[in-house]
Amino acid sequence: MAKFxxxxxxxxxxxxxxxxxxxxxxxxxxxxxxxxxxxxxxxVVPRGTAIPTNHHEHIVLGPVIWQLLVFAQEHPK
Incomplete structure (x- = not known):
């Protein structure tokens, strides 16, 4: 669980x-x-970067599906 x-x-x-x-x-x-x-x-996934394919896999839990939890907001320059 993410903490802050x-x-x-x-x-x-x-x-x-x-x-x-x-x-x-x-x-x-x-x-x-x-x-x-x-x-x-x-x-952590930077914008424009593919989610790793070799991070981990599940045998019993079902497919690996990532959902955004916290996103980094960039301010206009």
Missing amino acids: KYSAHLKQSDVSAFDNGWLPGQSPPNSGIYRCKNCGDEI
């Missing part, structure tokens, strides 16, 4: 980006922390 110390730096949001499931090898549009929907493992 300073809640002033986090904001709850209901944007649809949190609803998608991503498979290993896919490149999600948001940099952030992704959580496996079936086992709870968490990984």
Whole structure:
């Protein structure tokens, strides 16, 4: 489970980006922390980078499906 110390730096949001499931090898549009929907493992995926295909696999729990848990917001320059 992701943890944080300073809640002033986090904001709850209901944007649809949190609803998608991503498979290993896919490149999600948001940099952030992704959580496996079936086992709870968490990984960091930078924007434009494919989710690792060799991170882990499940035998009994079902497929590895990653869901965005926290995304990094970039400010316009």
